[in-house]
Amino acid sequence: MINSFLASYGYSNYTIFFPDISVPENFTAARVVTVHKNGYTLATEQGILFGEATGRLLYASSFDEGLPQVGDWVLVTLYGANSPAMVHQMLPRFSVLSRLMPGTKAKEQVLAANITKLFVVESCDKELSINRVERFLSATSDKHIQRIVVLSKADLCSNIAERIGAIKSRLASTIDVVAVSSTERTGVSKVEAYIGSGETAVFIGLSGVGKSSLINALLDEERLKVGDVRTADHRGRHTSTAREMFVLKRGGVVIDSPGIREFRLTEQVEGSDLFPDVEELALQCKFSGCTHTVEPQCAVQNALANGTLDSMHFENYQKMLREKEYYLSLVDRNLSQARKEKTKKLFKDYANFVKEKKRLGEE
Ligand SMILES: Nc1nc2c(ncn2[C@@H]2O[C@H](COP(=O)(O)OP(=O)(O)OP(=O)(O)O)[C@@H](O)[C@H]2O)c(=O)[nH]1
Ligand SMILES: [Mg+2]
Ligand SMILES: [Zn+2]
Incomplete structure (x- = not known):
């Protein structure tokens, strides 16, 4: 029987995608409601609780599929309302x-x-x-x-x-x-x-x-x-x-x-008519590849310092440039292949976790 609170967060729907999902003894499934700097708000079978990732999860996630995000289902251990739940393992994602x-x-x-x-x-x-x-x-x-x-x-x-x-x-x-x-x-x-x-x-x-x-x-x-x-x-x-x-x-x-x-297209950044003032200033920087951050004799930094360039306006310009980089990276990379590998890896991790807990339980 699926706990009704978890069901309201879509657990039954989730198990349709992964009918074979198994939760080891002493663990329970929970869903990430919000991600905070130091932990998670979780929907658990005991209601909404604060949770923290185990050191093992933090370590493992730093170089593969990353930490749980909003919407993720995770395996947790619960310690009542006054102690944080421990988040041990992320479950596979169907999307x-x-x-x-x-x-x-x-x-x-x-x-x-x-x-x-x-x-x-x-x-x-x-x-x-x-x-x-x-x-x-x-x-x-x-x-x-x-x-x-x-x-x-x-x-x-x-x-x-x-x-x-x-x-x-x-x-x-x-x-x-x-x-x-x-x-x-x-x-x-x-x-x-x-x-x-x-x-x-x-x-x-x-x-x-x-x-x-x-x-x-x-x-x-x-x-x-x-x-x-x-x-x-x-x-x-x-x-x-x-x-x-x-x-x-x-x-x-x-x-x-x-x-x-x-999801802004690169054409809108290049030749954009929104930032002629910044582009013009940039031409006057001492170094041609100036990033307008730490370089000496940067016309943009000077203009920001003496107030002739609005800092909000400049921030927006930088943001647009980053988006352009992002777009370029999108077009030359096989994202779906990387995604498939990640999905596989996550499933393997989860399966190993379940196996390990089962073995410990039998010892
Ligand atoms: N007239 C009218 N105003 C609306 C409507 N929906 C939202 N607004 C107004 O639009 C403004 C922004 O609404 P938000 O719901 O905060 O927009 P948001 O997309 O959540 O914005 P971010 O959280 O900054 O991403 C508010 O002043 C709302 O009152 C609507 O249907 N009609
Ligand atoms: Mg909003
Ligand atoms: Zn510069």
Whole structure:
């Protein structure tokens, strides 16, 4: 019998993908709800508990599949409400949402694990960018993850049908498009209908598009902090700062995430018309490959120091450059091969763990 609290976090759904999963005696399965600096918020059969990774897990993860992320199922030992649970082993993942770490070729960063739905949120209070929608959609092509486009803030535009039509005509017919207004609560139930009991959905999109507002509407309570109109200005100040998981009343799990923009295409960075001031300054740096960080006689650093260059503006420029690197690393690397190897490795690790515990139990 699966514990009902774990079931509400999708454990039954998970075991459909891995029917042979076995939990050694004295251990129990738990799901990572949030990742903190020093540990995890876990959904366990005793409710929500704080958990810490064992030294063995920390050691093992530093050079292979990485540490558990939001959505991961793990094997834990519980010590009651007043002591942290110990996280011993990650269980295999049936799907991941990941990105390559900006600026590195080899490192993949898992954003969420064991998900079945990906909602790409694009807001209607701005000009529609189908390119951007496509880039976010390209975050995964996992066959276990259905992708849906959400046009948010439908109350703020008058041409919603036109926008839906424009997106539909560009995208594959397998990708649905729904319009919602979280403030007027229209279309919210359409989103909810995609998230079956035991399923896990992730919401991604630029900062300020209304991801947290939509999740609040789905939860029917103001659980998540929402950005005020002034700060939601797409300049990199995120209201949500962590990926976090919530259970819907009618079943199903949703993961909120901070706004991300890493699926930007390189053409938009090169020859971008957004940063002519920085580009011009960069031409005046003493060294041609100047990174504008530690080099002497750097025109950019000088301009920042005397206030003629806005530091927020420059930060944004640097961020865009990192994204360009990221994009370049994406196109020349066989990500799916690396992913397959990782999945295999994780499964082997888990199987070894179970075998070892079983042997110890028999001794
Ligand atoms: N008019 C209108 N405003 C909305 C709607 N949904 C969200 N907003 C507003 O948009 C702003 C940003 O909303 P958030 O939900 O914080 O956006 P977010 O995508 O979670 O942003 P980050 O956490 O920074 O990634 C807030 O001021 C919301 O009140 C909507 O349906 N209609
Ligand atoms: Mg948010
Ligand atoms: Zn410089």
